[in-house]
Amino acid sequence: MAVSLETEDGAAVPREPAGKNDLEKLEVELLLEGIFRHYGFDFRAYAYSSLRRRLWKRIDAEGLGSVSALQNAVLHDPPVMERLLRDLSVNVTAMFRDPTFYVAFRNQVIPLLRTYPFIRIWHAGCSTGEEVFSMAILLTEEGLYDRCRIYATDINDIVLRQAKQRIFPLERMQEYTDNYIKAGGKRSFSEYYTAMYEGALFSPALLKNVVFSQHNLVTDGSFAEFNVVLCRNVLIYFDKSLQGKVHKLFYDSLSNFGLLCLGSKESLKFTRFEHCYEDISLREKIYRKVL
Amino acid sequence: MFFDLIVVGVSWGGLDALTTMVRGLPPGFDVPVVIVQHRGPDAESILSELLQHWTERKIGEPEDKEPIRTGHIYIAPANYHLLIEEGHFSLSTEAPVRYSRPSIDVMFGSACYAYGERLIGVVLTGANEDGSRGLQCVHEYGGYCVVQDPATAEIATMPAAALRRVPTAAMIPLAGIANHIVDVAKNGPPEKSMRAMA
Numbered sequence: 001m002a003v004s005l006e007t008e009d010g011a012a013v014p015r016e017p018a019g020k021n022d023l024e025k026l027e028v029e030l031l032l033e034g035i036f037r038h039y040g041f042d043f044r045a046y047a048y049s050s051l052r053r054r055l056w057k058r059i060d061a062e063g064l065g066s067v068s069a070l071q072n073a074v075l076h077d078p079p080v081m082e083r084l085l086r087d088l089s090v091n092v093t094a095m096f097r098d099p100t101f102y103v104a105f106r107n108q109v110i111p112l113l114r115t116y117p118f119i120r121i122w123h124a125g126c127s128t129g130e131e132v133f134s135m136a137i138l139l140t141e142e143g144l145y146d147r148c149r150i151y152a153t154d155i156n157d158i159v160l161r162q163a164k165q166r167i168f169p170l171e172r173m174q175e176y177t178d179n180y181i182k183a184g185g186k187r188s189f190s191e192y193y194t195a196m197y198e199g200a201l202f203s204p205a206l207l208k209n210v211v212f213s214q215h216n217l218v219t220d221g222s223f224a225e226f227n228v229v230l231c232r233n234v235l236i237y238f239d240k241s242l243q244g245k246v247h248k249l250f251y252d253s254l255s256n257f258g259l260l261c262l263g264s265k266e267s268l269k270f271t272r273f274e275h276c277y278e279d280i281s282l283r284e285k286i287y288r289k290v291l
Numbered sequence: 292m293f294f295d296l297i298v299v300g301v302s303w304g305g306l307d308a309l310t311t312m313v314r315g316l317p318p319g320f321d322v323p324v325v326i327v328q329h330r331g332p333d334a335e336s337i338l339s340e341l342l343q344h345w346t347e348r349k350i351g352e353p354e355d356k357e358p359i360r361t362g363h364i365y366i367a368p369a370n371y372h373l374l375i376e377e378g379h380f381s382l383s384t385e386a387p388v389r390y391s392r393p394s395i396d397v398m399f400g401s402a403c404y405a406y407g408e409r410l411i412g413v414v415l416t417g418a419n420e421d422g423s424r425g426l427q428c429v430h431e432y433g434g435y436c437v438v439q440d441p442a443t444a445e446i447a448t449m450p451a452a453a454l455r456r457v458p459t460a461a462m463i464p465l466a467g468i469a470n471h472i473v474d475v476a477k478n479g480p481p482e483k484s485m486r487a488m489a
Contacts, residue, residue: 091384097370236383265382
């Protein structure tokens with residue numbers, strides 16, 4: 001019988017008796033195959049360590065005892081699939097996460113974008129939208145927003161609906177304000193939102209050039225040509241083969257001299273696209289397509 | 292070598308404790324070491340530089356899917372969970388666990404799954420209880436557990452919590468931890484090497 005050291009605050013430290021790893025791997029493979037064939041979501045090439053944690057969190061939350069029991073629940077009870085999809089796709093981000101990235105974007109990318117009459121940006125894996133709003137604010141302050149269209153996509157329709165509501169927890173505004181200042185913000189951060197009850201309602205002007213749309217990086221193809229592709233801390237959930245596939249998708253979706261922005265601990269190193277880009281900021285993982 | 296990987300969790304008081312430990316690892320001992328030190332979300336990677344001063348081994352923060360190499364010391368980057376798979380790292384921005392990202396429990400939990408009994412887990416000084424569940428996991432997967440003697444810890448809370456969960460862990464004063472790890476990695480856990488002698 002599998003046991004899991006789940007704590008009240010979600011510190012899932014799943015464990016199986018030693019020697020059971022292979023059996024659990026088989027169960028996970030069957031579950032992912034079932035989800036793919038029944039629902040079309042393909043998690044089969046996700047990085048195992050994080051996938052496993054999330055599966056066990058859901059197993060515990062549903063009061064189940066094994067991966068196979070979760071498989072049974074997911075296939076027969078669509079609401080369980082919906083909850084699992086949320087567990088597997090939601091990542092916890094912040095407005096102006098990694099402020100130094102936004103400083104580099106302001107200083108090194110904005111001057112390049114100024115030369116374009118119209119700028120198409122793809123924000124892939126935007127989750128609940130914190131970083132989309134951050135970019136909209138930055139572009140507004142640089143006087144470029146009216147020339148931009150941001151296509152913000154995620155595999156999960158629920159988080160997109162949440163992003164469109166423009167409401168974020170009031171309790172995080174202090175942190176976001178600090179990030180905004182460190183990111184080189186030019187105004188007072190509170191100009192962008194109105195406090196109401198527990199929430200901060202952000203200005204509708206920030207979304208006027210944003211199009212939210214469901215898109216699955218694993219199974220869907222390219223849908224336009226972009227000047228900028230932002231995909232920060234999303235590919236970390238994929239294994240190396242899938243990362244390679246998605247890098248091909250990004251490469252195909254970028255115009256010549258288009259910019260690719262990854263998370264600060266992600267890299268094009270060891271991918272076959274490494275030589276197709278030049279570094280704009282090595283530290284902040286901003287690359288420009290040159291081949 | 293009896294072990295393929297050493298994982299270390301530390302919080303308050305970490306700089307001094309890690310300095311002592313890293314200085315004590317002799318040249319030529321090249322089992323990779325992975326450290327989670329609690330720190331703020333945008334802490335610069337200065338910790339690596341400070342520790343690098345004391346060792347010839349290469350110290351750095353791993354990038355996603357970076358291979359785990361012998362002779363290296365790795366430090367979990369700020370604001371990510373560091374996960375260990377067989378032979379390489381993965382990063383994650385899942386929610387903080389008990390206010391921590393990186394979380395020691397999360398890193399240890401992934402490491403024991405990937406390395407089983409080829410893993411040494413070490414819990415050092417700290418003012419919270421992160422690491423105790425992770426160390427229990429290391430123990431249950433057959434790995435070897437070391438806890439800093441709380442009497443030698445700047446803050447005893449974390450090692451004391453780890454000892455409560457894993458009472459059989461080797462309790463070692465800070466100054467002796469590096470030697471103990473090297474000895475165990477080379478000669479096997481004390482009970483096993485005694486059995487071999489008999």
